Amino acid sequence: MGNLDTTFAALSHGTRRAILARLMHGESRLSDLAEPFNMSQTAVSKHVRVLSDAGLLIVEKRGRARHCRLNAEPMKVATDWLIDYQAFWTHQFDNLAQHLAGEGD
Amino acid sequence: MGNLDTTFAALSHGTRRAILARLMHGESRLSDLAEPFNMSQTAVSKHVRVLSDAGLLIVEKRGRARHCRLNAEPMKVATDWLIDYQAFWTHQFDNLAQHLAGEGD
DNA sequence: GTATCACTGAACCATTTGGTTGACAATATA
DNA sequence: TATATTGTCAACCAAATGGTTCAGTGATAC
DSSP, X not given: OOSHHHHHHHHTSHHHHHHXXXXXXXXXXXXXXXXXXXXXXXXXXXXXXXXXXXXXEEEEEETTEEEEEEOOHHHHHHHHHHHTTXXXXXXXXXXXXXXXXXXXX | OOSHHHHHHHHTSHHHHHHHHHXXXXXXXXXXXXXXXXXXXXXXXXXXXXXXXXXXXXXXXXXTEEEEEEXXXXXXXXXXXXXXXXXXXXXXXXXXXXXXXXXXX
Protein backbone atom coordinates (compact mmCIF):
# COMPACT_ATOMS: atom_id res chain seq x y z
CA MET A 1 0.00 0.00 0.00
CA GLY A 2 0.97 3.55 -0.63
CA ASN A 3 3.66 3.10 -3.26
CA LEU A 4 3.62 4.82 -6.62
CA ASP A 5 2.68 1.66 -8.48
CA THR A 6 -0.52 1.09 -6.55
CA THR A 7 -1.37 4.79 -6.39
CA PHE A 8 -1.09 5.36 -10.14
CA ALA A 9 -2.83 2.05 -10.87
CA ALA A 10 -5.72 3.03 -8.58
CA LEU A 11 -6.03 6.38 -10.37
CA SER A 12 -6.03 4.80 -13.83
CA HIS A 13 -9.73 3.96 -13.80
CA GLY A 14 -12.46 6.53 -14.43
CA THR A 15 -14.87 4.94 -11.98
CA ARG A 16 -12.34 5.17 -9.20
CA ARG A 17 -11.46 8.79 -10.00
CA ALA A 18 -15.19 9.56 -9.96
CA ILE A 19 -15.46 7.97 -6.52
CA LEU A 20 -12.62 10.13 -5.24
CA ALA A 21 -14.18 13.21 -6.80
CA ARG A 22 -17.42 12.42 -5.03
CA LEU A 23 -15.63 12.07 -1.72
CA MET A 24 -14.28 15.60 -2.06
CA HIS A 25 -17.79 16.76 -1.15
CA GLY A 26 -17.66 14.80 2.08
CA GLU A 27 -17.77 11.24 3.25
CA SER A 28 -20.26 8.81 1.80
CA ARG A 29 -21.69 5.39 2.45
CA LEU A 30 -20.73 2.67 0.02
CA SER A 31 -24.30 2.19 -1.21
CA ASP A 32 -24.61 5.91 -1.90
CA LEU A 33 -21.32 5.83 -3.75
CA ALA A 34 -22.53 2.93 -5.86
CA GLU A 35 -25.88 4.46 -6.77
CA PRO A 36 -24.85 6.67 -9.77
CA PHE A 37 -22.79 3.93 -11.42
CA ASN A 38 -24.25 1.52 -13.88
CA MET A 39 -22.78 -1.54 -12.21
CA SER A 40 -23.39 -3.83 -9.28
CA GLN A 41 -22.64 -2.76 -5.75
CA THR A 42 -20.14 -5.60 -5.59
CA ALA A 43 -18.18 -4.05 -8.45
CA VAL A 44 -18.11 -0.67 -6.73
CA SER A 45 -17.11 -2.41 -3.52
CA LYS A 46 -14.11 -3.85 -5.38
CA HIS A 47 -13.12 -0.42 -6.67
CA VAL A 48 -13.37 0.95 -3.15
CA ARG A 49 -11.15 -1.90 -2.03
CA VAL A 50 -8.53 -0.95 -4.62
CA LEU A 51 -8.65 2.67 -3.48
CA SER A 52 -8.47 1.60 0.13
CA ASP A 53 -5.46 -0.66 -0.55
CA ALA A 54 -3.79 2.29 -2.24
CA GLY A 55 -4.50 4.37 0.85
CA LEU A 56 -6.57 6.88 -1.12
CA LEU A 57 -9.62 6.47 1.04
CA ILE A 58 -10.43 5.19 4.48
CA VAL A 59 -13.36 2.91 5.17
CA GLU A 60 -15.00 3.00 8.55
CA LYS A 61 -17.59 0.47 9.59
CA ARG A 62 -20.46 2.23 11.28
CA GLY A 63 -23.46 0.10 12.03
CA ARG A 64 -24.21 -1.96 8.96
CA ALA A 65 -22.93 0.75 6.63
CA ARG A 66 -19.37 1.45 5.48
CA HIS A 67 -18.49 5.09 5.46
CA CYS A 68 -15.72 6.16 3.09
CA ARG A 69 -13.70 9.31 3.35
CA LEU A 70 -10.93 10.72 1.23
CA ASN A 71 -7.28 10.36 2.15
CA ALA A 72 -5.36 12.36 -0.41
CA GLU A 73 -1.92 11.85 1.11
CA PRO A 74 -0.74 9.36 -1.55
CA MET A 75 -1.75 11.86 -4.22
CA LYS A 76 0.81 14.24 -2.82
CA VAL A 77 3.51 11.62 -3.28
CA ALA A 78 2.36 11.00 -6.85
CA THR A 79 2.26 14.72 -7.54
CA ASP A 80 5.74 15.17 -6.13
CA TRP A 81 6.98 12.55 -8.56
CA LEU A 82 5.24 14.24 -11.50
CA ILE A 83 6.48 17.69 -10.52
CA ASP A 84 10.04 16.65 -11.34
CA TYR A 85 8.99 16.74 -14.98
CA GLN A 86 7.47 20.17 -14.78
CA ALA A 87 10.42 21.77 -16.59
CA PHE A 88 9.72 19.45 -19.50
CA TRP A 89 6.16 20.51 -20.05
CA THR A 90 6.44 24.22 -19.31
CA HIS A 91 8.95 25.39 -21.88
CA GLN A 92 11.69 24.28 -24.25
CA PHE A 93 12.02 20.88 -22.57
CA ASP A 94 13.47 19.82 -25.87
CA ASN A 95 16.39 22.23 -25.57
CA LEU A 96 16.90 21.42 -21.92
CA ALA A 97 17.10 17.72 -22.69
CA GLN A 98 19.62 18.29 -25.42
CA HIS A 99 21.59 20.57 -23.15
CA LEU A 100 21.73 17.99 -20.39
CA ALA A 101 22.64 15.31 -22.90
CA GLY A 102 25.39 17.51 -24.30
CA GLU A 103 26.85 18.16 -20.88
CA GLY A 104 27.55 14.47 -20.52
CA ASP A 105 25.81 12.47 -17.83
CA MET B 1 -4.10 8.24 -26.31
CA GLY B 2 -3.59 11.08 -23.95
CA ASN B 3 -6.49 10.54 -21.57
CA LEU B 4 -6.10 10.20 -17.83
CA ASP B 5 -6.79 6.46 -17.88
CA THR B 6 -3.90 5.66 -20.19
CA THR B 7 -1.59 8.23 -18.61
CA PHE B 8 -2.03 6.93 -15.07
CA ALA B 9 -1.91 3.33 -16.25
CA ALA B 10 1.36 4.00 -18.07
CA LEU B 11 2.82 5.56 -14.94
CA SER B 12 1.77 2.67 -12.71
CA HIS B 13 4.77 0.49 -13.57
CA GLY B 14 8.23 1.06 -12.10
CA THR B 15 10.03 0.03 -15.25
CA ARG B 16 8.15 2.62 -17.27
CA ARG B 17 8.75 5.36 -14.70
CA ALA B 18 12.44 4.44 -14.80
CA ILE B 19 12.43 4.79 -18.57
CA LEU B 20 10.90 8.24 -18.29
CA ALA B 21 13.42 9.21 -15.62
CA ARG B 22 16.22 8.13 -17.91
CA LEU B 23 14.83 10.23 -20.75
CA MET B 24 15.04 13.32 -18.57
CA HIS B 25 18.78 13.21 -19.19
CA GLY B 26 18.22 13.34 -22.92
CA GLU B 27 16.98 11.13 -25.68
CA SER B 28 18.05 7.52 -25.90
CA ARG B 29 17.99 4.62 -28.30
CA LEU B 30 15.69 1.76 -27.41
CA SER B 31 18.55 -0.70 -26.99
CA ASP B 32 20.33 1.70 -24.63
CA LEU B 33 17.12 2.09 -22.68
CA ALA B 34 16.77 -1.68 -22.40
CA GLU B 35 20.31 -2.33 -21.24
CA PRO B 36 19.97 -1.68 -17.47
CA PHE B 37 16.80 -3.75 -17.13
CA ASN B 38 16.83 -7.40 -16.35
CA MET B 39 14.45 -8.34 -19.12
CA SER B 40 14.38 -8.90 -22.85
CA GLN B 41 14.55 -6.04 -25.29
CA THR B 42 11.13 -7.12 -26.52
CA ALA B 43 9.68 -6.52 -23.07
CA VAL B 44 11.22 -3.05 -22.91
CA SER B 45 9.96 -2.40 -26.42
CA LYS B 46 6.45 -3.17 -25.18
CA HIS B 47 6.83 -0.77 -22.27
CA VAL B 48 8.03 1.91 -24.67
CA ARG B 49 4.96 1.19 -26.76
CA VAL B 50 2.70 1.73 -23.77
CA LEU B 51 4.44 5.02 -22.99
CA SER B 52 4.25 6.05 -26.63
CA ASP B 53 0.53 5.22 -26.81
CA ALA B 54 0.03 7.34 -23.71
CA GLY B 55 1.89 10.16 -25.43
CA LEU B 56 4.56 10.26 -22.73
CA LEU B 57 7.40 9.76 -25.16
CA ILE B 58 7.98 10.14 -28.85
CA VAL B 59 9.74 7.50 -30.89
CA GLU B 60 11.65 8.55 -33.95
CA LYS B 61 13.04 6.06 -36.40
CA ARG B 62 16.55 7.08 -37.33
CA GLY B 63 18.45 4.57 -39.40
CA ARG B 64 17.95 1.20 -37.82
CA ALA B 65 17.65 2.63 -34.33
CA ARG B 66 14.59 4.04 -32.58
CA HIS B 67 15.33 7.22 -30.67
CA CYS B 68 13.00 8.00 -27.79
CA ARG B 69 12.52 11.39 -26.22
CA LEU B 70 10.36 12.57 -23.38
CA ASN B 71 7.02 14.25 -23.94
CA ALA B 72 5.83 15.32 -20.53
CA GLU B 73 2.69 17.11 -21.69
CA PRO B 74 0.30 14.37 -20.48
CA MET B 75 1.94 14.57 -17.06
CA LYS B 76 0.76 18.14 -16.83
CA VAL B 77 -2.81 17.00 -17.40
CA ALA B 78 -2.45 14.30 -14.75
CA THR B 79 -0.90 16.79 -12.34
CA ASP B 80 -3.71 19.27 -12.96
CA TRP B 81 -6.19 16.57 -12.00
CA LEU B 82 -4.25 15.73 -8.84
CA ILE B 83 -3.83 19.35 -7.84
CA ASP B 84 -7.58 19.62 -7.23
CA TYR B 85 -6.99 17.47 -4.17
CA GLN B 86 -4.18 19.57 -2.81
CA ALA B 87 -6.41 21.13 -0.15
CA PHE B 88 -7.07 17.63 1.15
CA TRP B 89 -3.47 16.72 1.74
CA THR B 90 -2.09 20.05 2.93
CA HIS B 91 -4.17 20.72 6.03
CA GLN B 92 -7.35 19.78 7.85
CA PHE B 93 -8.90 18.11 4.81
CA ASP B 94 -10.90 16.22 7.36
CA ASN B 95 -12.52 19.37 8.70
CA LEU B 96 -13.02 20.78 5.23
CA ALA B 97 -14.79 17.66 4.10
CA GLN B 98 -17.05 17.67 7.11
CA HIS B 99 -17.73 21.36 6.61
CA LEU B 100 -18.70 20.85 2.97
CA ALA B 101 -20.82 17.87 3.91
CA GLY B 102 -22.53 19.89 6.61
CA GLU B 103 -23.26 22.75 4.23
CA GLY B 104 -25.38 20.43 2.13
CA ASP B 105 -24.23 19.46 -1.30
C1' DG C 1 26.83 -9.94 -51.05
C1' DT C 2 26.84 -11.42 -46.45
C1' DA C 3 26.83 -10.87 -41.75
C1' DT C 4 25.42 -8.13 -37.90
C1' DC C 5 22.67 -4.88 -35.43
C1' DA C 6 18.24 -2.91 -33.82
C1' DC C 7 14.03 -3.72 -33.60
C1' DT C 8 9.08 -5.61 -34.47
C1' DG C 9 5.53 -9.16 -34.74
C1' DA C 10 3.37 -13.44 -33.59
C1' DA C 11 2.53 -17.02 -30.58
C1' DC C 12 2.37 -18.50 -26.13
C1' DC C 13 1.82 -18.38 -20.98
C1' DA C 14 0.58 -17.03 -16.12
C1' DT C 15 -1.43 -13.54 -13.55
C1' DT C 16 -4.34 -9.56 -12.82
C1' DT C 17 -8.37 -6.81 -13.71
C1' DG C 18 -13.09 -5.66 -13.99
C1' DG C 19 -17.18 -7.34 -14.23
C1' DT C 20 -21.11 -10.79 -13.12
C1' DT C 21 -24.27 -13.78 -9.93
C1' DG C 22 -25.67 -16.13 -5.77
C1' DA C 23 -25.10 -17.26 -0.99
C1' DC C 24 -24.10 -15.53 3.34
C1' DA C 25 -23.24 -12.34 7.67
C1' DA C 26 -24.35 -8.66 10.36
C1' DT C 27 -27.13 -4.88 11.69
C1' DA C 28 -31.39 -2.28 12.01
C1' DT C 29 -36.38 -2.17 12.02
C1' DA C 30 -41.20 -3.69 12.33
C1' DT D 1 -38.81 -13.03 16.12
C1' DA D 2 -39.11 -12.07 11.40
C1' DT D 3 -37.70 -9.15 7.69
C1' DA D 4 -35.29 -5.80 5.15
C1' DT D 5 -30.87 -3.31 4.52
C1' DT D 6 -25.86 -3.10 3.79
C1' DG D 7 -22.17 -5.15 2.42
C1' DT D 8 -18.74 -9.13 1.86
C1' DC D 9 -17.12 -13.56 -0.01
C1' DA D 10 -16.64 -17.16 -3.41
C1' DA D 11 -16.96 -18.73 -7.89
C1' DC D 12 -16.86 -17.76 -12.41
C1' DC D 13 -15.74 -15.32 -16.84
C1' DA D 14 -13.54 -12.46 -20.61
C1' DA D 15 -10.08 -9.39 -21.56
C1' DA D 16 -5.82 -7.02 -20.53
C1' DT D 17 -0.97 -7.08 -18.70
C1' DG D 18 3.75 -8.38 -18.41
C1' DG D 19 6.74 -11.46 -19.52
C1' DT D 20 8.99 -15.15 -22.67
C1' DT D 21 10.98 -17.20 -27.28
C1' DC D 22 11.52 -17.46 -32.11
C1' DA D 23 11.21 -15.79 -36.68
C1' DG D 24 11.58 -12.02 -39.70
C1' DT D 25 12.64 -7.17 -41.57
C1' DG D 26 15.33 -3.27 -42.60
C1' DA D 27 19.65 -0.66 -42.15
C1' DT D 28 24.55 -0.66 -41.49
C1' DA D 29 29.20 -2.60 -41.78
C1' DC D 30 32.58 -5.52 -43.67
